């Protein structure tokens with residue numbers, strides 16, 4: 001067994017002990033404490049240098065240039081964990097190749113009333129009903145402006161969760177406010193049109209409203225690549241409409257997917273699951289994978305796919321790549337398996353690629369599907 005593997009087995013063991021205690025507390029309180037602890041580690045230069053050396057796995061097989069951005073590895077932190085951009089320096093210490101902050105909305109938002117986060121450990125999932133709690137575009141962009149980061153930074157923006165933005169024109173204006181606030185900040189921008197927990201639902205997933213939003217955004221200066229994050233609950237006709245509009249308005253890629261809202265047909269093993277909220281982790285994995293394969297077959301490499309949902313291991317990551325994802329994101333696997341998990345996944349992924357005689361990750365993208 002290689003030293004790298006022994007190291008990750010030790011981290012697994014230590015995290016299992018820590019998780020035993022963490023999971024005794026309210027999930028949202030733990031989330032907030034972890035954000036503070038992570039930011040403190042990153043501020044401490046000696047500690048962060050040690051953490052980076054001990055955890056991070058690097059291999060040129062995994063590095064790619066996508067949309068003009070250099071990604072040292074394909075795995076990023078998905079939106080929702082670092083909503084207010086407090087962890088940007090800490091994320092790379094876990095081995096992530098990029099980070100997406102947010103979702104940030106035009107206005108500051110207190111989100112839905114607590115409790116709004118539940119662990120579903122038997123299903124290896126989280127039920128999320130945060131409702132886009134965040135400090136707002138102005139405060140978050142002020143926090144980031146002028147700073148430089150060692151890994152690419154994505155900015156996820158969404159419509160403020162309030163009755164005032166339910167109107168489509170007001171909703172689009174809210175996106176535009178956030179869009180403009182982040183001019184000159186970050187490496188790419190994500191339009192999150194699929195948050196399942198907001199007042200008035202997800203109107204911008206409807207083709208006429210999504211087209212309207214893209215029309216308004218296309219009138220603005222485009223200073224970085226744009227991605228659109230979709231729901232795993234879309235049917236193929238709805239997905240086709242989104243793909244067409246994305247191609248028409250020169251969107252660079254699609255993030256597949258957000259949380260699933262539809263409980264039908266899910267193998268939920270936990271006794272209590274709230275009726276409200278979206279589900280992450282293993283409960284969304286198959287739905288996300290189905291859609292990744294579908295979008296790759298339809299759009300080929302005209303749209304970059306960021307695969308997200310239920311990645312816990314290198315095998316999970318590899319599956320999404322073979323279905324057509326060029327990049328990957330995760331949150332829930334980090335919570336259940338620990339902060340070293342992204343590094344471990346990169347290590348496992350590079351072993352899987354080499355086992356299958358790929359000399360570079362790009363050769364494996366979509367290899368399970370044939371595209372015209």
Ligand SMILES: Cc1cc2nc3c(=O)[nH]c(=O)nc-3n(C[C@H](O)[C@H](O)[C@H](O)COP(=O)(O)O)c2cc1C
Nearest residue numbers: 078079080102103257258280281309310330331332
């Ligand atoms: C606690 C939590 C908060 C989230 N908040 C957001 C968010 O603000 N914006 C967003 O686009 N996705 C959000 N998500 C969805 C994730 O980014 C991701 O799409 C989803 O959880 C599936 O990935 P996973 O199985 O690796 O967690 C959130 C997920 C979790 C678990």
